Amino acid sequence: MANELRQGINNVVLVGIVKENKLNEGSNKDGKYINGSLVLKTGEFSEIEIKVFVKEKTKKGTTNKTYDVLAKIIDKEYITLADCKSDEDRDNVTRVRISGNKGFTSGFKEDIFKAKDSDEVIEKRNIDLGFGNISVDSSIKDDEFKATFDVEMFVTSVTEESKNNETTGRAIVKGWTPVYGGKVIPMEVVVGIIKDDDGEDLDFGADILAQIDEGMSFNAWGDIDYRSIITTTKKGGGLGRAKVEETKTYVNDLVVVGADIIEEKNEFDMELIKAAKIERDSEIEDIKNEESESKNKGKGLGKSKNPDKEKRARPNF
Numbered sequence: 001m002a003n004e005l006r007q008g009i010n011n012v013v014l015v016g017i018v019k020e021n022k023l024n025e026g027s028n029k030d031g032k033y034i035n036g037s038l039v040l041k042t043g044e045f046s047e048i049e050i051k052v053f054v055k056e057k058t059k060k061g062t063t064n065k066t067y068d069v070l071a072k073i074i075d076k077e078y079i080t081l082a083d084c085k086s087d088e089d090r091d092n093v094t095r096v097r098i099s100g101n102k103g104f105t106s107g108f109k110e111d112i113f114k115a116k117d118s119d120e121v122i123e124k125r126n127i128d129l130g131f132g133n134i135s136v137d138s139s140i141k142d143d144e145f146k147a148t149f150d151v152e153m154f155v156t157s158v159t160e161e162s163k164n165n166e167t168t169g170r171a172i173v174k175g176w177t178p179v180y181g182g183k184v185i186p187m188e189v190v191v192g193i194i195k196d197d198d199g200e201d202l203d204f205g206a207d208i209l210a211q212i213d214e215g216m217s218f219n220a221w222g223d224i225d226y227r228s229i230i231t232t233t234k235k236g237g238g239l240g241r242a243k244v245e246e247t248k249t250y251v252n253d254l255v256v257v258g259a260d261i262i263e264e265k266n267e268f269d270m271e272l273i274k275a276a277k278i279e280r281d282s283e284i285e286d287i288k289n290e291e292s293e294s295k296n297k298g299k300g301l302g303k304s305k306n307p308d309k310e311k312r313a314r315p316n317f
Contacts, residue, residue: 005272008152008178009219010107012127014050014098016042016145020082021073023052032056034070038134040096041081042147045227050098050106052129066134069096078136095140098132106132108151108177110185114287121288125185127224147224149254153177153187154268155216158209161190169193171205173212173220173256176273184276189220191256204256217267222257 023036035053042048054067072078078094098106109128114121153175161170170192176184196202212218229249234242262268 005178005182005184005276006266006268007103007180008268009150010105010152010177010179011100011150012050012098012106012108012132012224013146013148014040014042014048014096014106014127015140016040016046016048016096016147018073018078018080018094018096019047020080021070022049023070023074025071025074030055032067034067034074038070038073038096040098040147042145042224045229046145046147046225047228048127048147048224048226050127050129051109052134054129066129069134069136094136095138097135097137097140098129099135100130100132104131104133106130107179108149108185108187109179112284112287114290119288121284123186123284147226148222149224150219150221151177151187151189151254152217152219152262152268153189154184154270154273155212155214155218157214158212160205160209169203169205171208171212173208173218175218176268176277178268178273178276182272182276182279184273184280187254189222189254189256191220191259194257208256208259211261215270217262218259219262220254220256220259223255225251225253225255227251 019039019041033055037051039049056067084090111124155175157174161168174188177187191205191208194204231247
């Protein structure tokens with residue numbers, strides 16, 4: 001058994017326009033920095049918030065290019081949708097590409113914190129810039145907008161999705177993604193009907209239900225489907241105007257379009273996963289027991305195909 005849990009792939013790529021910024025400038029003993037978040041519009045209904053913490057200077061003493069981009073957004077040299085005051089402004093909203101390479105990428109991160117004025121502990125998955133890059137590119141077309149992910153995970157359950165007591169035909173895969181420092185964050189992806197290379201419908205969810213078991217290591221990639229859907233209905237109206245009601249539904253799915261079973265030599269060690277989960281549980285308990293003056297402080301955690309399904313030991317989670 002290896003002595004250290006291998007860090008899994010945890011990669012997010014975003015392309016779109018900047019809807020708004022929630023950025024702050026600050027400084028500490030290491031110099032200036034910008035933190036907060038950007039909200040990107042990556043599709044007609046898709047909006048994704050990405051957290052950032054970027055130092056002004058690199059280790060070589062040069063100005064960080066991403067810091068420069070964020071500073072120009074703060075100064076409105078690069079405008080957001082929220083800054084627009086005319087149609088001309090809207091035509092010049094900042095278009096960005098967020099990506100990286102060789103492990104220096106944006107990815108998923110878990111924030112765990114105690115809710116304000118409550119003992120409830122919140123566990124929230126976010127997208128974090130990490131060591132990824134933000135580049136401005138005015139040539140990006142609307143049809144190039146995207147939000148994609150690529151993650152490795154240790155599988156703890158594979159089930160068929162059910163809504164309103166009816167199955168949807170989609171598979172839900174839950175598990176743990178190992179991140180920096182030997183920690184793990186919970187991961188959940190969904191798999192349904194996709195288009196194959198010939199443009200035909202493929203019941204990928206059924207394939208996953210048949211081939212993926214608890215205890216396996218799994219690499220999945222696909223689209224980040226974060227949307228808010230507003231449904232408008234009219235009620236009554238026999239006398240005077242009809243009553244208009246709006247219902248907002250949130251979608252937060254990671255939709256898989258491709259995957260691989262990780263071969264045995266590279267699969268995650270079950271005992272190390274269990275140990276990392278026990279450590280996470282302990283940290284959650286510590287947060288739960290924090291004194292009231294610390295209630296608002298968050299604590300982040302972490303910053304080739306095999307067609308033959310092999311029976312694995314059932315993890316005890």
